[in-house]
Amino acid sequence: MNHPAPPAATSAPRRPFPADLLDQLRSAFGERVSTTEAVRAHHGRDESRFDPQLPDAVVFAQNTEEVQSIVRLCAQYGVPIIPYGNGSSLEGHLLAVQGGVSIDLSQMNRVLAINAEDLTVTVEPGISRKALNEALRDTGLFFPIDPGADASIGGMSATRASGTNAVRYGTMRENVLGLTAVLADGRVIKTGTRARKSSAGYDLTRLFVGSEGTLGVITEITVRLYPQPEAVSAAVCAFPSMAEAVRTVIETIQMGVPIARVEFIDSLAVRAINRHSNLTLREKHTLFFEFHGTEAGVAEQAQLVQELAAQNGGEGFEWATRPEDRNRLWNARHSAYFAMLQLRPGCRAVTTDVCVPISRLAECVLETEADLKASPLPCPIVGHVGDGNFHVAILIDPDKPEEIEEAERLNHRIVQRAIRMDGTCTGEHGVGLHKMDFLVEEHGADTVDTMRAIKHALDPHNLMNPGKIFSWAA
Amino acid sequence: MNHPAPPAATSAPRRPFPADLLDQLRSAFGERVSTTEAVRAHHGRDESRFDPQLPDAVVFAQNTEEVQSIVRLCAQYGVPIIPYGNGSSLEGHLLAVQGGVSIDLSQMNRVLAINAEDLTVTVEPGISRKALNEALRDTGLFFPIDPGADASIGGMSATRASGTNAVRYGTMRENVLGLTAVLADGRVIKTGTRARKSSAGYDLTRLFVGSEGTLGVITEITVRLYPQPEAVSAAVCAFPSMAEAVRTVIETIQMGVPIARVEFIDSLAVRAINRHSNLTLREKHTLFFEFHGTEAGVAEQAQLVQELAAQNGGEGFEWATRPEDRNRLWNARHSAYFAMLQLRPGCRAVTTDVCVPISRLAECVLETEADLKASPLPCPIVGHVGDGNFHVAILIDPDKPEEIEEAERLNHRIVQRAIRMDGTCTGEHGVGLHKMDFLVEEHGADTVDTMRAIKHALDPHNLMNPGKIFSWAA
Incomplete structure (x- = not known):
């Protein structure tokens, strides 16, 4: 395994894991404590490109009092604690960079x-x-x-x-x-x-x-x-260019249309979705829409948006009002991540997550598109464009360090562009390990230091998921 | 002046105000530093019932850098800082309980x-x-x-x-x-x-x-x-009882009607408003509504709500679609506070501010109404009922300590009732001096201690509006 390390935080060493602590956990939780390689490996990874870093033990908790007991025991021994839900995070949040106990909360699902x-x-x-x-x-x-x-x-x-x-x-x-x-x-x-x-x-x-x-x-x-809305309808529309699709979204938001969803999918991502979900969408830059409201309200919203799309060169506005058609469309959108991975078998994705004020969205996406075209890596784009948030899935061969490096270079440029446009390095994925340096670029050292002061006050021994979001020392 | 002190926080003594600090402020800000009694008195009070507590000096700042200079100077001498906006707060937020410098921000209005x-x-x-x-x-x-x-x-x-x-x-x-x-x-x-x-x-x-x-x-x-919404309309409707008014609101919210405003005004408050704003509303428990949206959307919302009101015994649903009629209605609502004060010339109001989950709103208001009826003080009720938030204006003679005591007793009972119903002691006014004990009742000592740890971390010398929200020491 010759992957470059995550950009920060792994410099702090793993902490010792006392045998006494394990004994006490076992006596309290019995078979709900695991130290098997397989269970630890499952809990020391997420959907990011990073190699797993295993916790020393995993405990499956069943209620607040049990979590409290585990935390007290770990605190007594100075051992880190990493909460674990479904393992779907994207920025290395779950990696046990300093070792410790993963508290699996999946049995607390009531x-x-x-x-x-x-x-x-x-x-x-x-x-x-x-x-x-x-x-x-x-x-x-x-x-x-x-x-x-x-x-x-x-x-x-x-x-x-x-x-x-x-x-x-x-x-x-x-x-x-x-x-x-x-x-x-x-x-x-x-x-x-x-x-x-x-x-x-x-x-x-x-x-x-x-x-x-x-x-x-x-x-x-x-x-x-x-x-649940009385009425729901969905639609798809293809656009001649990214700029026109984004302009339709901007105008929709500015008119105060209470649209429920509006998703951008670039032509490459449409191709991936078509293949993966067996659809026949036009392989052009596309918007998916969804409208929620009363019957009359939905019709009014949809009418307005259809007009805006037409004015911006939208082609073939197509409706999906039956639940099965809508679900087919949105399931396809939701499987976009896996669909995109299949564009390059065996690849992993470095997924960017910037979010910018909507007035800068077209500019940000267009500059990014130009940047990506100059790169050898396939880079489909999807986005929650109503919020100014978009994701580039940079598809890399994880065994090629030069590709990881190229992906990180592209990601960093996208982040710098978003920050320059009054935006954020992460709209919804979080910082984890991956964006710790970006956080400082975005907010400045004093703001991050204010976050750090809060962390030091509430977790003075750095036990809670240490090494994430920002470094312990300034 | 024999008013009982605010319930907490004034126990910490005023801190010394060094002549050197005043000299330095004067040399930096010239005539924008004031120590006159009148200016200090204006800045040491708010709309609460509390007697003023004067800052030692007031500085009128004009930009962030000036605020920074003032803060640095005060920090150097360990002198408290109280930011001042328009003076309309309601819980003693602006009182200089430990002395210090009031930073007036009214010139920073760009x-x-x-x-x-x-x-x-x-x-x-x-x-x-x-x-x-x-x-x-x-x-x-x-x-x-x-x-x-x-x-x-x-x-x-x-x-x-x-x-x-x-x-x-x-x-x-x-x-x-x-x-x-x-x-x-x-x-x-x-x-x-x-x-x-x-x-x-x-x-x-x-x-x-x-x-x-x-x-x-x-x-x-x-x-x-x-x-700005394409269409706005407003309406008034009287109800036979509080329960039926509140039920109309609950059903409106539960149906997902995107109502813009829905205000409850009890019969006593309606009488006050009629007198003050020269209106002729029925002097019954009343709801004011406002709808925002497209022409068709507003009509649809209004139709729905009118039906709900009718089902709940609403009488005389009246429309105000012309801007001047709407404004008259909402100006009357906004002057309710002053209108209510005029129910008892020379009085002041102790205003409660609880907010409860909407399912408990009718119960909370009805129990409160019964409580208030047993009190000798006039107590009109108005409320942002769509949020579960309502205010009782308990009208007291500020020179009668027994009335202040009675008002605080009623207030405390209302707060305890709201907390018992999963609600909060303050929906929108804040804690200030007045609700410091209530905050602990609501959240528990450990939660307030967590807030305190953050305060200690970010303001280790207790310079920023000291003595508010919670005590410095646990």
């Missing part, structure tokens, strides 16, 4: 309370978004945040995830009302309430959302729900 | 950048919400957050304000994209970007929103804007 009248639900962190929506099926409500992967609600909270529906329903930032977390010293805190708004002190909920496991282990989450 | 295409604007903190909307008039956009008072955007950020439009557009929590803040050590940080979403590290933006000046001085704010 729905604790559906409060349909209040449009809230309280869940354990291990439940996946699809399982949550399955549990809500008879309530007439749904949880809209949809990052594509069937991520856990805990992981989505920890990375401040979003996805295709965010243009209408917001991200995890807007949709988590409160949570329970186990702090580094084993204390359990509850943040927020079930009220829709509050001015009661510092917003600890929002501090934990996006903290990537570095401040504590989230063990309960209350999120907002939404009434 | 619009720095309107990015109409991105639906964002960057402003200085001293601009008021009305002045901001005036500046936006020709753009077709508006800033929706509307707490009634013409508060400054800085103050609204610092207290996580909201108001009548929050049911549709959210609160300051959802609408601040990023900000610039001067920290206690004089460093200037920028949080967030102009991108609509980001997963880049800890959410410092949301940490500063609602921090009530205790973590730093906010000197620039970027907020989201919205397209």
Whole structure:
């Protein structure tokens, strides 16, 4: 294995793992402690391009009190703790760069309370978004945040995830009302309430959302729900160029159309999707739309957007109003990542994640497109363009260091471009290991130092997912 | 003056104010430093019932660099700093309980950048919400957050304000994209970007929103804007009882109607408004509605809500579609606070601010109503009921300590009721001096201690608006 290391954080050494700690974990959790190579390997990796770094042990927790016990034991021995949900993160979040205990939360997957009248639900962190929506099926409500992967609600909270529906329903930032977390010293805190708004002190909920496991282990989450729309319709439209597709999106947003989803898929990504999902979409730069509302409202929105698309040269606006057609379309969109990987068998993807103000989106995507054309690597682009967020999947042969290097060079240029345009290095994937240097480029040293001061205050021994987001020392 | 002191925080003594510091401030800021009694008195009070506590000096800052200089000088002498916007806060936020320097930000009232295409604007903190909307008039956009008072955007950020439009557009929590803040050590940080979403590290933006000046001085704010709706209509409807009014609201929210405003006004408050604004509304429990959208969308929403109201015994659903009629209605609603004060000449109001999950709203308001009926004090109720938030204005004679005591007893019971119902002690006014004990009741000591750890980390000498939100020591 000759891959370049992640850009930072692996310089801190693995910490010793005391046999005493393992004994105590075993006596408390029995067979729910594993040190087998296979289980550790499964927990020491994610969907990033990085080689696994294995935790010393994995413990499968079943409730908040058990998480508290594990944290207290680890704290006693100065051993790192890494919360694990469904393993779908993309930036090296789960790698045990300093060793330690992975707390697997997948058995904490219960729905604790559906409060349909209040449009809230309280869940354990291990439940996946699809399982949550399955549990809500008879309530007439749904949880809209949809990052594509069937991520856990805990992981989505920890990375401040979003996805295709965010243009209408917001991200995890807007949709988590409160949570329970186990702090580094084993204390359990509850943040927020079930009220829709509050001015009661510092917003600890929002501090934990996006903290990537570095401040504590989230063990309960209350999120907002939404009434299932009376009517849903979806459409596809191809465009002669990227600029015209993006202009359609900008005009849609500026007119205040409450569009539920609007996704950009470049011609290369359309080709990948056609092959993978057996579709016959025109292999051009394309927008996928979805509209939610009343029957009349959806018709009105769709009419307006269709006109905007036509004015921008959109061709063959096609409707998918039947649920099976809509699902086919959106399943195809959701499988885009795997479809794109199949463009180059055996490859892995370095996935970029910048997000820019929408007025700069066309410029950012066009400059990026030019950059990518000059590269030998295949680079399909998909994007949650209603938010100004797009992903380039840079397809590399993981055994070729020069390709990894080229991918990182392209990624860095995209990030610099986004920051120059008042945007962010990560719209929804998080920082993990991969973007620690980008975070400083984006915010400056003093802002990152302010984050670090908070980390030092809440986790003074650097036990909680150490080596992620920013370095321990300035 | 024999008023009981605020419930906490005044126990910490005033700190010495060194003559050297005053000399240095004067040499740097000349006539923009004031120590006159009148100016200090103006800056040492707010709209709460508390007696003023005067800062030692007031400095009128004109830009971030000046704020930085003031903070650095104060830090050098260990002197407290209190940021001042428009003075409209309600919980004692601005009282100089430990003395120090009030930084008046009213001259920092510029619009720095309107990015109409991105639906964002960057402003200085001293601009008021009305002045901001005036500046936006020709753009077709508006800033929706509307707490009634013409508060400054800085103050609204610092207290996580909201108001009548929050049911549709959210609160300051959802609408601040990023900000610039001067920290206690004089460093200037920028949080967030102009991108609509980001997963880049800890959410410092949301940490500063609602921090009530205790973590730093906010000197620039970027907020989201919205397209002015194509159509707006408003309506009034009276109900036979509180329960039926609230049920109409609950059903409206649960059906997903994107209502822009829905306000409850009890019969006593209606009487106050009728007298003050020369209206002839039925003096019954009443809902005010406002709908935003396309012509067709507004008509559809209004139709639906009118049906719900009728099913719940609503009487005389009346429309106000002409701008002048709408404005008259909403101006009357906005003057409710002053109208209610006139129910009892010479009184002051102790205003409660609980917010509960909407399923508990009827129960919470009805129990409260019963409680208030048993009290000798007049207690009109108004509420942003779409959010589960309501205010009781408990009208007291400020010279009668027994009335203050009775008001605080009622307030405490309302807060305990809300907390028991999974709600919060403050939906939108903040904690200030008044709710420090309530904050602990709501969140528990460990959660408040987590907030305290952050305060200690970012402001180790307790210079930033000391004595507010929670005590310095656990």
